[in-house]
Every structure is written in C-alpha cells, then in structure tokens.
Amino acid sequence: MPRVGKPSMVQFSHRSLYFPALFLPTASQALDPPDSACRCPRLAHQVAGFQMAEDSSIDQERHDMTSENERIALTMLSGSFEYDSEDSLTVLLGYLKENAPAVDATLIAYQSEDDNPSLELLEEETDVLLVFTRRLNTDGAELERFKSYCDRGGAVVGIRTASHAYQNWLPFDGEVLGGNYDGHYGSGMTARVEIAEGAREHPILTEVLPFGSHGSLYRNTPISASASLLLTGRTEEHFEPVAWTRTDGGGRVFYTSLGHQKDFWELDFLRLIENAVLWAAASKA
Structure with a gap:
C-alpha cells in the first residue's frame, strides 16, 4: 500500500527534494522511482506536491526574469504517449505551483494521436506555449x-x-x-548532461548543474546556425546537443531533447524548464 505521511528528504541524483513518501518505505529506494509512478495520474498528482529543500544560496535571478506582479499564461500541450507526458507534466505543474507562482498554467491533454482538442487558447490567452506531443495527426483548423x-x-x-x-x-x-531530429541512439545508457562552453551565464541555466538523463540521446547534429547551444549530452560513444535557444519571428524559443519520465524526477531538469518558461515569457513585452 502506498504510504502517505510527513514529507521526507529524499536524494535524487546529486540534488535534494522534499516530497511525500508515497510508495517507498526507505529514502534509499527513492533513487529509482518505479515505472508505475510515471503511469498513475493519481500518484503523479500527489508527487507534484513536493517542495524544494530550502537553500539560501538560490539565485533570485531566475525569478527576476519577469516582474513581480506580472502573470504568465502558460499553455501546455500533452500528447507524447510513449513518454507518459500527461503524468510528467502533472509533476511539472506541481513544481511550478510551488516555485513559480506567477505562472498560470493550463494543460491540454490529447487522449490519442487522432484526438483534436480546441487550441483556441493560442489565439489570445497564451504567453508561452509548452509542447510535449509526438506525431499527432492533428490537421485543419486546430493545426492552423x-x-x-x-x-x-x-x-x-x-x-x-x-x-x-x-x-x-x-x-x-x-x-x-x-x-535537426534524425532519430535516436540506443536506450539503456544514462547520458551525462553538461553545460555547453560559454553558456554558463545564460539565465535559463541559473542554479542548473550537470545531471544524468535517463532517455536515449536524440541525434540533432547540426542544429540551426541561429540557435544558441546551452546543454550537451554525452555517453561513452556519442555526443549531442540536448538544449538550445533561438528567436523566431521575434519570439523566444527553447527546446530540449531531454524529457524521459525519470528526467522529471531531477531537480535540475525541473529548474531548467522553469527557467525556460520565465525566459521565453520575457519576449511577450
């Protein structure tokens, strides 16, 4: 039976999170959350209630990317069923609620590749669009x-x-x-995610440290000449860009090829996405 009680300090990789001890009798077992945690919406909602451990050294720069009283309308599209995107984005929603209270997030969840929910929010009520879908068959008015x-x-x-x-x-x-997506390398290898040369001071990387990613590396070399590389991923045999920014029509764009279910248990990955949302929102001015 899941055990819900007082939040416990649990180690994830090299960083620490507070989260309710939902399914683990000991903290050491939290290093490798069971696959069921990624596939159970109820559990994902509970896990989303975690809070970061207090850290007086946290740089406030990432919270200063938008003004204190400014609200950010974030629309999130979920439809990557291979990666349980709805459950993963539910975890992200909980994280943003605790750590980026200026963000008002709406999750639009596709239920199949042929689902066709309304994207009317994109016409007037979206400051930042977060996309985590995969090969959906959307066409017609909603794709337009x-x-x-x-x-x-x-x-x-x-x-x-x-x-x-x-x-x-x-x-x-x-x-x-x-x-420049061209498939991916084999699975089963943890990629070491590192800060790209010259990118350390970018606001998206504030308080983000190197970490291990649990998904296969995507082949993306070379990325666009207009893109600015932020993160790279390395295995014993391969090396690829895994996060970058660019501007498109005046709007700010961030992309990361990371996003395996277990990446959403990494504090550095969650901070990366939080910072990216705040950075992208600055273009609405």
Whole structure:
C-alpha cells in the first residue's frame, strides 16, 4: 500500500527534494522511482506536491526574469504517449505551483494521436506555449491555430518529442525549434548532461548543474546556425546537443531533447524548464 505521511528528504541524483513518501518505505529506494509512478495520474498528482529543500544560496535571478506582479499564461500541450507526458507534466505543474507562482498554467491533454482538442487558447490567452506531443495527426483548423501562433512569434518551450510534435507539420522542428531530429541512439545508457562552453551565464541555466538523463540521446547534429547551444549530452560513444535557444519571428524559443519520465524526477531538469518558461515569457513585452 502506498504510504502517505510527513514529507521526507529524499536524494535524487546529486540534488535534494522534499516530497511525500508515497510508495517507498526507505529514502534509499527513492533513487529509482518505479515505472508505475510515471503511469498513475493519481500518484503523479500527489508527487507534484513536493517542495524544494530550502537553500539560501538560490539565485533570485531566475525569478527576476519577469516582474513581480506580472502573470504568465502558460499553455501546455500533452500528447507524447510513449513518454507518459500527461503524468510528467502533472509533476511539472506541481513544481511550478510551488516555485513559480506567477505562472498560470493550463494543460491540454490529447487522449490519442487522432484526438483534436480546441487550441483556441493560442489565439489570445497564451504567453508561452509548452509542447510535449509526438506525431499527432492533428490537421485543419486546430493545426492552423498552432501554426498561426508560431508564425506571429509566440514564445515556445519544446520538450523531447516536440521535434516531431505534429505529423502534418514536421518542419516545425527546423523552422521554429531550430533542431535537426534524425532519430535516436540506443536506450539503456544514462547520458551525462553538461553545460555547453560559454553558456554558463545564460539565465535559463541559473542554479542548473550537470545531471544524468535517463532517455536515449536524440541525434540533432547540426542544429540551426541561429540557435544558441546551452546543454550537451554525452555517453561513452556519442555526443549531442540536448538544449538550445533561438528567436523566431521575434519570439523566444527553447527546446530540449531531454524529457524521459525519470528526467522529471531531477531537480535540475525541473529548474531548467522553469527557467525556460520565465525566459521565453520575457519576449511577450
């Protein structure tokens, strides 16, 4: 039976999180959360209630990327079923609620590749669009709303399979994200995620340290010449760009090929996405 009680300090990689001890009798077992934690929406909602351990050294720069009283309307698109995106984004929602209270997030969750929910929010009520979908068959009016948002320079944050978000608009990867997706290497190897040369001072990397990613490396070399590399991923045999920024039509764009289910248990990954949302939102001014 899951055990819900007083939040416990649990170690994830080299960083620490507070989160309710939901399913683990000992802290040491939390190093490798069971796969069921990624597939159970109820559990994901509970896990989303974790809080960061207090750290007086946290740099306030990432919270200063937007003014104190400014609200950010974040629309999140979930539809990457291979990576349980709805559960993972639920964890992210809980994290943002605790750590980025200026963000008002709305999650639009596709239920199948052929689902066609309304994207009307993209017309007027979205400051930042977060995309975590995979090869959806969306077409017609809703795909046009998505394209129109990008065409007018809307701010975009893309996660992992966003590089092939919509089967009927695969050029989104190169034209908007600045990527060059060409499949991926084999799974089963943890990639070491490191800060790219010259990128350490970028606000998206504030309080983000190198960490291990649990998904296969995507082949993206070379990325667009207009992109600025932030993070690289390395295994024993391969080396690839894994996070970068660019501007598209005046709007700020961030993309990361990371986003495996277990990446959402890494504090540094969650901070990376939080910082990316705040950075992208600055373009709305």
